[in-house]
Amino acid sequence: MRSPYATGFRYSTALYSITDKEPDQLHRVNHLRNRARKAGGASGPDGSIFSRANFDGSRKRDQEFLARLVEGWLNDDEGIYSLTDFLVQHTPVHSRKAGAVGVVTDYPLNESRSSYRWHTIIDLCHELMHVLAHPDLPAAADRIQAGQIVQEGFVEVLGLRVLQLAARRGEAVPDERLAQGSLERRKTPPRRSQTTATPATPRRRS
Numbered sequence: 001m002r003s004p005y006a007t008g009f010r011y012s013t014a015l016y017s018i019t020d021k022e023p024d025q026l027h028r029v030n031h032l033r034n035r036a037r038k039a040g041g042a043s044g045p046d047g048s049i050f051s052r053a054n055f056d057g058s059r060k061r062d063q064e065f066l067a068r069l070v071e072g073w074l075n076d077d078e079g080i081y082s083l084t085d086f087l088v089q090h091t092p093v094h095s096r097k098a099g100a101v102g103v104v105t106d107y108p109l110n111e112s113r114s115s116y117r118w119h120t121i122i123d124l125c126h127e128l129m130h131v132l133a134h135p136d137l138p139a140a141a142d143r144i145q146a147g148q149i150v151q152e153g154f155v156e157v158l159g160l161r162v163l164q165l166a167a168r169r170g171e172a173v174p175d176e177r178l179a180q181g182s183l184e185r186r187k188t189p190p191r192r193s194q195t196t197a198t199p200a201t202p203r204r205r206s
Contacts, residue, residue, distance in 0.1 A: 009099060009131055011124070018102030023088040025074070028081075031088050032070040037148050058144050092123040094130040101127045125166075126159035 023031075037057065040050040049055075056062050073080045093102045103123060107116060133155065141147035 011101070011128070014100050014131075016100055016102050017105040018091065018093055019089045019105045021089070021102065023085050025071075027088055027093075028074055028084050029067060029071050031091065032074065032080075032084050033066055034148070035087075036066060036070055041146065041148065056145060057147055058142070063142065092127055094127040096131060096135065099131070101131065103127075122159070122163055125162045126156060128162065129155040129158045 040053075040055065041048050041057070046052065050057070055066070074084060075081075090104050090106065092104060094100070095102075101124070103120060107113075111119070138151060141151040144150065
């Protein structure tokens with residue numbers, strides 16, 4: 001797949017299992033910081049936590065303070081550390097630098113196979129938009145108050161649009177499937193006879 005910002009990207013060589021990868025500390029901090037940004041920016045009866053604390057996500061010193069805060073949580077609380085590891089390993093992720101996309105490979109107990117597959121397809125569309133986004137987008141999002149909306153919200157909308165286009169193409173040409181950035185004629189893979197069951201967890205994206 002080629003665009004002005006991504007050249008030679010192929011999903012067939014970019015995919016790996018985030019579930020099988022041991023998280024590192026930087027990944028833990030980034031994941032927990034993203035979740036803290038979402039929770040802190042959520043509106044409440046008295047405004048958001050960030051607004052009451054005079055936190056400005058576009059200020060460098062506030063960004064550094066939040067990073068130190070969540071790193072302290074990880075170092076001081078074994079429960080938060082273990083839970084963050086689990087969430088990191090069950091959250092789809094992308095790396096522009098490495099040109100890779102990590103997907104969840106555990107099968108949840110409370111979800112049908114069909115639903116699980118569709119969720120995985122939605123995740124692939126979402127992470128693809130991250131890969132194709134302008135390389136300056138993350139830095140630009142950090143310079144504004146609601147950077148999470150820009151970095152994740154727009155990507156989510158575009159990813160769902162890609163899914164809609166692919167679904168329409170699939171309805172028009174049933175024997176074609178979206179693969180490697182283009183529509184290639186492929187047979188539907190057989191169902192697995194056995195599936196490893198794991199505890200259910202809400203899907204999140206990075």
